[in-house]
Amino acid sequence: MDDVRHVGGSNGRRYLPVPCPQQLTLGPTRLAADEPVAQPEPYEAHQLSHREAARLIRARSEAEEALAASHPALREAGERLIDAWHQAKNALHPLAVLVAERELQDAAREKRRNDQEHADDGAEDRRSQPAWQRPWVIWAVILVSAIYDTVFFATSFRDAIDAPDDKLSFEYWISYVPGFSIAMALILSGSWLAVPLFRHRSRADRRRWRRRLGWRVLFRRVFVAWRPEDEEREREDLPWPSWPLPVGFASLVVGVLGMWAWLRGDRLPQPELRWPLVGLLVLLTIAAIAFKASSHNPYADRKERIRQRRQAAVDRYAALAADAEKHLAAHAKTWQEFYLAVEDAAVVVRRHLTDAWTEVAEARARHGLTGMVAPGFPTNGSDDLSDSRMFEGLAGPALRVTALRQAVETLNRYRPEALAEELDVLRRQLNAQLAAGWRPVLAIGGGPGVGNGASTSQR
Numbered sequence: 001m002d003d004v005r006h007v008g009g010s011n012g013r014r015y016l017p018v019p020c021p022q023q024l025t026l027g028p029t030r031l032a033a034d035e036p037v038a039q040p041e042p043y044e045a046h047q048l049s050h051r052e053a054a055r056l057i058r059a060r061s062e063a064e065e066a067l068a069a070s071h072p073a074l075r076e077a078g079e080r081l082i083d084a085w086h087q088a089k090n091a092l093h094p095l096a097v098l099v100a101e102r103e104l105q106d107a108a109r110e111k112r113r114n115d116q117e118h119a120d121d122g123a124e125d126r127r128s129q130p131a132w133q134r135p136w137v138i139w140a141v142i143l144v145s146a147i148y149d150t151v152f153f154a155t156s157f158r159d160a161i162d163a164p165d166d167k168l169s170f171e172y173w174i175s176y177v178p179g180f181s182i183a184m185a186l187i188l189s190g191s192w193l194a195v196p197l198f199r200h201r202s203r204a205d206r207r208r209w210r211r212r213l214g215w216r217v218l219f220r221r222v223f224v225a226w227r228p229e230d231e232e233r234e235r236e237d238l239p240w241p242s243w244p245l246p247v248g249f250a251s252l253v254v255g256v257l258g259m260w261a262w263l264r265g266d267r268l269p270q271p272e273l274r275w276p277l278v279g280l281l282v283l284l285t286i287a288a289i290a291f292k293a294s295s296h297n298p299y300a301d302r303k304e305r306i307r308q309r310r311q312a313a314v315d316r317y318a319a320l321a322a323d324a325e326k327h328l329a330a331h332a333k334t335w336q337e338f339y340l341a342v343e344d345a346a347v348v349v350r351r352h353l354t355d356a357w358t359e360v361a362e363a364r365a366r367h368g369l370t371g372m373v374a375p376g377f378p379t380n381g382s383d384d385l386s387d388s389r390m391f392e393g394l395a396g397p398a399l400r401v402t403a404l405r406q407a408v409e410t411l412n413r414y415r416p417e418a419l420a421e422e423l424d425v426l427r428r429q430l431n432a433q434l435a436a437g438w439r440p441v442l443a444i445g446g447g448p449g450v451g452n453g454a455s456t457s458q459r
Helices: 050-069 071-101 103-117 135-160 170-174 177-206 215-223 244-267 271-294 298-367 402-413 416-434
Strands: none
Touching (some): 050 071, 050 298, 071 298, 071 402, 103 298, 135 177, 135 244, 135 271, 177 271, 244 271, 298 402, 298 416
């Protein structure tokens, strides 16, 4: 009913009648916190209601807080990954240096060249050396001979200086000092005599032609003309043998020891054993010198040096490769740990978004304002965490995941496959150096027969 007021009329009314405005209604009022202010109306499936948008915003905040809580773990795992990467790169650097130095290639080529130089030696390879001529056997024989000579001549030396046989006296022990000089003399004699002896044997055994030899020729060569023709040494041949000093020194050593043996034999109870004693001592001395001289073989020594050089290069290669593999394995483990840390952080972020979208879908299923068919899921399968979409055409608030992006970039930058590929390339290069072929030639000097120790004579 309209309330009309009158002005200036009867009953003391002073105003004209004015109609009252229509009462304003707001529809359903808010009765509780979970009830809408306005009457719900249907909306499209690709749209979000205010309540859904608010839930997604809260989920974004929770996800970003969870990501911030995982920053220390990501930082620590990333630092370990970077340190492991640099350690692996430092372990690969020596292999790269070995490739640049070509040590394996030089050692392999030197071995092949040495094998080629002696390819025509036949069954009697000049580099071969019997097992009994090993260095430790040689030194053992010389040591035994020196000890025997020292003990044998100690008594004669004490008699020569009138030293007492008292073991507490200084002269008694001084009498053993010449034994060291005898050992040095035997070593020098054998070493000096070994060089010209080997040179002569090598030249005599490997020459291509020989002249007739009779007693007249032998007499002339020994007493008249030692070298009847001029000889020329090839560049690859061994130097000329020089006999005076080695033969003279060895003769002096044998003569002195024989004389002392003769003096020592003066004290024997049976005088007839004096000369056999001298002969026995001289034989032992000559045997020790000859044993040392016969063990000299520069071809065998060179072969051993080449073998040791190649083996040292191979051992160095194996040690560096093993060290690199160890560091690469440690880097791969560290990369896996960092990858799992990134995945854990991403799962925590995704969990908050997934829970929010699940609540949105369940609420839509209850009120049915968007229909009973949910939008399809995205088919592109994007790994971008900032994209909070769960349904096709239905986007949520974008996430700030800079830390995760940087972590993913770090994973891609320091992938173990790159280091493994680099190590594989270095291995192929080093193996190629070991297998580097050396083109064979007939002889180093330029023709067959040259460089085999033979010398030509000017005729």
